Amino acid sequence: MSYKKKTTRNVRPGRKREKWTDILPRYLTFLTHMRPILRETRRIIIDLDADLLLDTEILDKIREEEEKRNFRKVRALSEFSAMYRSNIYEIIKDFLVKYRNQIPIIDIKDYIIEFLYESVGALNVLSHITNPDEANLENTYLYVLTKFIEERLFSRGRNLSIIYSKLLGYSSDLYDCQRHMLQPHTYYREKLESSDLFEIPGISPKVYNIINNVTSLFNLDPNFGEFPERENQELPMILKSEVFDPYIDSIANAEEEAIEQISERFGLRIIDGIFLVPREDLVDLLAENNFLRKNSQSDGKVRLIPQLSNESLFLYYLAFASQRRGFLSKELINWISMNFAFLIYMGILKWKLSDQNIFYPIFKDLQTNEKILPYLMKLLCFPNYLGIDKMKIRDSPQYRKEIFNFIGSQIDNLKDFISEIAEFCEKFDKERKNN
Amino acid sequence: MESNQESTWHELLQDFEKGLDKAIVELDKRDVENIPGAKEALKQRLKNMRLHFAKNNGEIFLKSIDDKIQNAFFPNTKDFSEAFQKIIKSRTHEQDFIINELLNGFVASKAKAVATGTQGPVIDRMVEAFSKRNDFHIIDHQFYAMFGDPNKPRHYIKSQLEELVKLFGLVSKELIIEKDVRKSEVKIFTFYTFPEKIIKILEEKYLILDEKLEYTYVSEAFDRNVFICMFLANVAINRDDLDKIGGSYTLNGISAIFALILLLSFLPKLSVDETNPILNDPNYNADTMSVIPKSWMMRQVLEPLFEPLIKIIAYRLGGGLWLSKIIASDINKKIHNQIRFLLKDVNKWVLGQLVRVEIPIFVEISNIFTEIVVGYDES
Known part of the structure; x- marks a missing residue:
């Protein structure tokens, strides 16, 4: 017999609900250590005679002196500060060695001061991204930037039709980004056939291919059958087996078994066990956006002829996920919030730092990212922002590494969008100052 | 005949x-x-x-x-670098779509570890790993760190790295440390980089050399398609x-x-x-x-x-x-x-x-x- 007292609650240790006032200070922790280091360095460079910069050993000595002043008690913070400071000094030294024979030293000094000034400016915006009490919300960077990105990639609206139209409106410029939002790189953890019917997972590459096949088959040569809910109308139908026909034996088995749930998320349904057919709400939505054409036939029936585009069904999934954002899978929540955090962070950097700023690599470094972005992700989950379940944000450093490895993203469309966000920041800042 | x-x-x-x-x-x-x-x-x-x-x-x-x-x-040649040069020179932004589709779509048997299935992102990680350094090398330890504890890499991660190295024809060099800081034990690090001839080709567009500091950075143009071109060159010269x-x-x-x-x-x-x-x-x-x-x-x-x-x-x-x-x-x-x-x-x-x-x-x-x-x- 055990004398150990059994717990009556099933809460995992350390998983307590975190409030805004718990997370914001954590977000600010590292930022508040980075900014003074940059400012101190800037002050030191300003006070230093330009000629002294020619000798890089002097910089080493200054750094050593600065490190001695380190009085922080928390090990992680003092380690981070030392790493951060040494990175800054190394970059300055490299810059000096590289250009001291080409550019007058006085100009080099000015450049360094300017780059440091820009960097302090970027950290300043990142530190004041929002208010501790969320007062005057509409005037904060975090809020306006989230809404700016949300409107384009994960729109909100009263109903599916409004969300779909908004997404479609931006799709000509940002479809790659929209598609990217649905494709977490950790998709292999997702269960296609979840026991929880409501849960919405991300799109795996296989599902992506299957939906492309579905689009092609609807456009090519669909069958037509009666519209169950509407008399005198005929719906396009494709054979389920034809969708899976190209796959070899066990490849796509999982998708075939979960096809009902997959099709549900794309606005489709299975009729008579063999046909894939659009649901009534999808029919209305497609017809509204010219993806279905009504053709009156001589027998008096109206045939709905599909004329789908590549994005027609994917945007439905995105709209569906956006509308039911409370039910997103853990992987998708982490992925979406990470991408939002990344876009906001990079947008601010792009706005504040010139492209040739020598300190850019420090900001883009994984070690810096993982100190800032995880908390930004959590802040973004609060109801005023994305309104998704922040309890599903994983805290494991391993997982962070896994997803952050991608944020150097290879997608051109994301890079273009970051430039657009930077322009918006500039505009918003001007407006704010004018008011 | x-x-x-x-x-x-x-x-x-x-x-x-x-x-x-x-x-x-x-x-x-x-x-x-x-x-x-x-x-x-x-x-x-x-x-x-x-x-x-x-x-x-x-x-x-x-x-x-x-x-x-x-x-x-x-390219119809037996020389790896010549094949690589021709493929990479024919690259255009739009043509990359085809190359990407090629890999994503069909080379499942060989390139499973590279482009499809659960290890989808591996190739992107290689790009990241090269981008993060200033000597155009990656170290096994660095690669393992992307997937877990670098001191205890999982078996499949190790074999995946080996497969990738073989697939892309990377060259390796070992560095033996007699006493590592962590456990004061002998530690062997393996550095990987591209073959010398390929580096020469990449220097034209994909690498930025800093002769004074002896640094080599990758440029913005360096992406997953560089690796895919290596893969295609490998297919070209080994077609028999x-x-x-x-x-x-x-x-x-x-x-x-x-x-x-x-x-x-x-x-x-x-x-x-x-x-x-x-x-x-x-x-x-x-x-x-x-x-x-x-x-x-x-x-x-x-x-x-x-x-x-x-x-x-x-x-x-x-x-x-x-x-x-x-x-x-x-x-x-x-x-x-x-x-x-x-x-x-x-x-x-x-x-x-x-x-x-x-x-x-x-x-x-x-x-x-x-x-x-x-x-x-x-x-």
Whole structure:
């Protein structure tokens, strides 16, 4: 017999609900250590005679002196500060060695001061991204930037039709980004056939291919059958087996078994066990956006002829996920919030730092990212922002590494969008100052 | 020997002609087009192909495959760096779509560790790993750190790195540390980088050398396609050794995708009515895209065309060895069937119309066809 007292609650240790006032200070922790280091360095460079910069050993000595002043008690913070400071000094030294024979030293000094000034400016915006009490919300960077990105990639609206139209409106410029939002790189953890019917997972590459096949088959040569809910109308139908026909034996088995749930998320349904057919709400939505054409036939029936585009069904999934954002899978929540955090962070950097700023690599470094972005992700989950379940944000450093490895993203469309966000920041800042 | 080759080539051309006849018959049976004249344009094009393709020992194929496809994707050489240089030089932004599709779509057997399945992002991580350093090397320890504790790497991560190194032909160098800081034990780190000759090629565009500091940074242009070009170069030089390129699955995939590219290049552009909604669709750009008939995508039309075309590509790229591996088995048919829907970013749907993005390889091959046909007509 055990004398150990059994717990009556099933809460995992350390998983307590975190409030805004718990997370914001954590977000600010590292930022508040980075900014003074940059400012101190800037002050030191300003006070230093330009000629002294020619000798890089002097910089080493200054750094050593600065490190001695380190009085922080928390090990992680003092380690981070030392790493951060040494990175800054190394970059300055490299810059000096590289250009001291080409550019007058006085100009080099000015450049360094300017780059440091820009960097302090970027950290300043990142530190004041929002208010501790969320007062005057509409005037904060975090809020306006989230809404700016949300409107384009994960729109909100009263109903599916409004969300779909908004997404479609931006799709000509940002479809790659929209598609990217649905494709977490950790998709292999997702269960296609979840026991929880409501849960919405991300799109795996296989599902992506299957939906492309579905689009092609609807456009090519669909069958037509009666519209169950509407008399005198005929719906396009494709054979389920034809969708899976190209796959070899066990490849796509999982998708075939979960096809009902997959099709549900794309606005489709299975009729008579063999046909894939659009649901009534999808029919209305497609017809509204010219993806279905009504053709009156001589027998008096109206045939709905599909004329789908590549994005027609994917945007439905995105709209569906956006509308039911409370039910997103853990992987998708982490992925979406990470991408939002990344876009906001990079947008601010792009706005504040010139492209040739020598300190850019420090900001883009994984070690810096993982100190800032995880908390930004959590802040973004609060109801005023994305309104998704922040309890599903994983805290494991391993997982962070896994997803952050991608944020150097290879997608051109994301890079273009970051430039657009930077322009918006500039505009918003001007407006704010004018008011 | 030579007469054998000639008779094989002749048979392949004849099979293609028969395929064209069948496709024309099938095309007559159904009409899925909704642009007036689309079906007729396709039919006329197929008839033209029937008339001209076999002429002059299949001149159109020889020029399209040997000159264009082979030069851009599978240079005919045994020298790895020469093959790599040709492939990477033919890169354009749009052509990268094809390269990406190639890898994502079919090289599942060999490149599973690179581009598909659960390890999808591995290749991107390689790019990240090279980008993060200033000496254009990666270290095994650094690679392991991306997937867990670098001091206790999982077995499959280790073997994956080995496979990638082999696949891309990276070179390695070991560094032995007598006492590491962590446990004061002997530690061996392995550095990986590109072969010297490849680095020389990359220096032109993909690397930034800082001679003073002796640093080497990767430029913005350095991306996953650099690795994919390495992979293609590997296929090109080892085309006679199927074990090294992933066996018959790979060559069936490669042949099918280039058959699709060839077919797409030969399709006629349609002129659409000025009231057609596609012209107002923001996703359609009349300057870079053209509407093509969609009937060719019907299985009944495509199948008789596709199989002989795949064999032609296989024969031109890999000779009799590749041709012998294109067997009309169920599995191969399924691979071919998958490829029908594969090129989705350059062959996409806009409002129910099939649109071809006019990327260079399509334009070049299509020009060959036009030039030769016009030449014949004039003579």
